Amino acid sequence: MSQTVRIVMAQIDPKVGDIAGNVKLILQTLQTAKSEHKADIVVFPEMTITGYPPEDLLLRDELYLQVNSALEEISNACENIACVVGYPMMDELGERFNMAAWIADGAYQASYIKQNLPNYSVFDEQRYFNAGNQPCVVEYKGVKFGLLICEDIWKVTPAIQSVEAGADVILNLNASPFSAEKHQDRLQTLQRRVDEINKPIIYVNQVGGQDELVFDGGSFAMSADGEVCAQSPEFVPALTPVEIFKQADSIVLMPSLLAPLHDDEPRVYEALKLGLRDYVRKNGFQGVVLGLSGGIDSALTLAIAVDALGADKVKAVMMPFEYTAEISKEDAQAQAQALGVEFESIPIAPMYQAFENALSQTLDDEVGITEENLQARIRGTLLMAISNKTGYMVVATSNKSEVAVGYSTLYGDMVGGFSPLKDVPKTWVYRLAIYRNTLSEVIPERVITRAPSAELRPDQTDQDSLPDYDQLDAIINAYVNEDLSPSQIAQLGYEIDEVKRVIRLIDRSEYKRRQAALGVKISHRAFGRDRRYPVTNGYSES
Incomplete structure (x- = not known):
């Protein structure tokens, strides 16, 4: 017996902390996905209800009361449709979790706790959350869906757990910030996962700006063969349908919209x-x-x-x-x-x-x-x-x-x-x-x-005080982005005294950067939350 399920990847732009506004956006999205795309399931990004990252808003008890009311409102709106929505939860012991809820036919039916909590670069999830260790697989219209959240897909264990629990398809909720190479990294990572689990993965990412972070969207669906069958556009909100066809034990992702991706x-x-x-x-x-x-x-x-x-x-x-x-x-x-x-x-x-x-x-x-x-x-x-x-x-x-x-x-x-x-x-x-x-x-x-x-x-010209910008940028990249030592940078072909001079300038300028305005992060190692050096320190390298 064959079965077709229509999923909509809801690539939306929530505002951190605006729970009422985010719920309104979620409900509007559900209505549009149902009326214009005939959706059976709508998949939203990670922490949709609060926006990401909510940072120390997660320490406010009142936040969780608002989140619980939001989940009830979303559940009441899910008549004849299912959705997966991200949110934070605090239990009766005061422990907090990064969650994904499965809501269908007017009821909150199942939930998943994020297992891998990133604590590097701009991420501080171990400051706030406890990790889960169990899969969550739900069946809807004859297809079994495994839920994962963001970092979980970068590790193999959660995906394998889901498949062992019976998942036909993985639904992965994300709040993955932009950097210039990030989308290619995502594609390569998911290709490794589908090779390991032999199941399709639907990757839904947030879009929008939040302080220094930009979320680029670019949601996509990848078949078990590693082919991208649906691709959402980058940098704009979008609803992208993905049709799943199941016959016996076979799952096929039907070809859908493939939005073009930007060049560098x-x-x-x-x-x-x-x-x-x-x-x-x-x-x-x-x-x-x-x-x-x-x-x-x-x-x-x-x-x-x-x-x-x-x-x-x-x-x-x-x-x-x-x-x-x-x-x-x-x-x-x-x-x-x-x-x-x-x-x-x-x-x-x-x-x-x-x-x-x-x-x-x-x-x-x-x-x-x-x-x-x-x-x-x-x-x-x-x-x-x-x-x-x-x-x-x-x-x-x-x-x-x-x-x-x-x-x-x-x-x-x-x-x-x-x-x-x-x-x-x-x-x-x-x-x-x-x-x-x-x-x-x-x-x-x-x-x-x-x-x-x-x-x-x-x-006056800039080069009165600084090296040529081609050389300067290469040294900055090697020291700041790659954490190379002065001698390692010199081995790349740069004069050691010039390397040391630039490094001294970088280290001495931390006090200025601490007082600077926020700015868009586009590299994998931006100043600020990515690279945190003490202003007062006596460290030096030979």
Whole structure:
């Protein structure tokens, strides 16, 4: 006897802590999946009800009362349909668990406790949860489904347990954050799992931005042969149907929608857009304001902001001084006009002169680091004043290369509520700017081709203080991302004294990074929750 079951992968964008709003989104999704896709089962991401990661909200007892009410409301809405939804649970002993609920035909029928609790990189699940050790397999319309949660699929034991308990198909709920290589890692991991268990896996991922994390979606269904039979788009909410055909002991995933996946540059660009858009939207800002210098970092940041929010939600401010080149002024204004954003120029010379007069006993005629920082801090103060008056959040424009070595000014160009390029190396800034101009030419060509400069003193270029960016980014990657020692990095072909100098700059700049704005994580080792170094420490390597 044959049986067909229609599953919808519900790739949605919940908001952390907004349980009422998330339940409303879940109920709307169930209705749409039923009416438009004829769904038998709707599979939601990990921790759908609270959003992920809820962090120390999980320590609030009231949270679990709200979650229990949410589960009851969702159960009442599941008439003639089933769903799998993620949530946290606290038992009568006060122990907490990361759960998946099977809800069908108006009732909460079964649940699964996550077994593998990640405690690396951005994950702190062992801080909050206890681990499960049992499979959960449910039968619906003649097909047996095994439930797993995120990290469980990266280990072989939970999947084998499910199959041994009778599962025909694995349903895997995920809140898997974006990094540039992550989707390929997911595909390779699931191919290993299906080789081991010889069963199909349906992988449903969250989408949306949450502080520095971006969830890229990209949900997919993989057959027992390791073929992707259904693929959801990246970076947008989506409902993607997957049809399962069962005949005797044979399970077949029917071919379905295969959304195209992004190439490298557009994938990172979309992640930056989504991270900024959701941070602004979910935190209730009216829009964003940024300093547009005529350089490539602010130029790329402006393009991302407009693409993410719309030109009417973005204000650009040029703040020239005597060291600002005319072409910087021209290029900044040209880009603002090309993107259709509100643009204002505020010369800072009068303010600088007032500070210089007030500090006449301290400053001298020579332009040094104090005078350079003073210019940056005047600009930061102006941007924050505009932010306070308009409700627009200041967007910082520093890139990862600058953040790494401290080539930025505390309370100056570092001010802001969010920093889209914080995890984007300078070499990638150029790649993304070139990519963005293939969509429409909004970044003036000479912004991309001229030598980068902070324009804080006469004839200044970045390479007066830093190595060439190709070399700098390679050393930063080796030390920060790969944890290589100075001697190991030198063996890659870099001069040992230059390697040591860059490493000293990285280590000495931790105190700045601790005070910096959040920014989108795109690498597997971003500064912040990924890489946690003590500010005060005496460690060094020979």
